[in-house]
Amino acid sequence: MLPVMSLRKPAPATATPGDRPGTRDRILDASAELFGRQGFTGTGIKSILAASEAPFGSLYHFFPGGKDELGAASIRRSGIGYRQLVEAFFVPGEGGVVDVVGATTAFFTGAAEMIASTDYADACPIATIALEIASVSEPMREAAAEAFESWLTVLQSAFATAGVGQVRSRELAVELFCAIEGAFLLSRTLRSPDPIRIAGLAAASSVADALRSS
Template sequence: MNSNGGGESNGSGESNGTGTRERILTAAAALFRRQGYTGTGLKQIAAESRARVGSIYHFFDGKDALTEEVVRTGGAAYGAMVLALLDGGPDDPVDALGAAFEQAAVDIALTDYADACPIATVALEVASTNEPLRQATADVFASWLDVLAAWCRVVVDDPDSARDLATAVVCALEGAFVLARAMRDPEPILAAGRSVTLLAAAMRDG
């Protein structure tokens, strides 16, 4: 990653401040979610972020470096958002899990089924073709599982069982996102939420 000092010119008269860098990251994140890594070019990212291609190279060492930062920063932000949603949900943690899926169904419909998981589209593309980016997506998923497994201890105290529940939650949500986007219907997410709450209740009461 190159210097990100504010106010430095890219040689085209554009100021390379923090605002430009953040616009590039925001635009790239949205495009990667909707179009994937291969389907998104630097020229399109530059146009969407109201920047120049030279600005992207000023802040990032090419498309892979930009993508890795988008994956890691976007993944961390999404994980924090989900945790806040769970913590701010119903007092019963099983109900809180169900409410999180219900909110996910609302959110994806509001974006016309364009936006879901911030890293899943990239993860599927790069799993067998780009080891640094595969590792970045794997690290994000691992961090989600760690945080969610810790939260799931309020449902089931055994750490291994809590990890299993966290894995089931992530798998159910990611799979439901794929079906919902393909079918343009939030019902797969709602159904996944109902299944997860049944599983969580059974693990807690068993």
């Protein structure tokens, strides 16, 4: 059974239930959105604070390291949020077995809907900043690497649980990651959901092949 959910970001983990998220969380949420859309250097601190409806002084209170610390924290938080999203599609409930082919299809379909519904603005919250800082800031690069690895681990485990060998499961996870990230890039640039649809069909087919060979 596939989860009935969209690809929208889940509510902040540390938010008080039923209450408005704290200032720190609002800053991190706004950062993730703006960094993903306009990049790290392309997003000014003032824009972030305006979008967060946060007081100016709060930024350096919560992130004494300034913009770099905020960038790393934002990447880590987005990494957790997106990992939970992948888990919602690929990790079974208690004792259940996941239809990994269906989960793959559902994930790409959800991604295509989300990107189109945000006018091709919101896709991967980390990819933009990751390309910008991979050769510039080692702390932020490491945060992005950990985030990506955590997604790969979830996928790999799902495939392995479904019967695919360990090595092939890892490869499959990497293939799926590359397909969706490349499709995000092409989709945002062309302003079309087609690349995600095409990449999704190919990914599901690869997963099905791997299952058959196991």
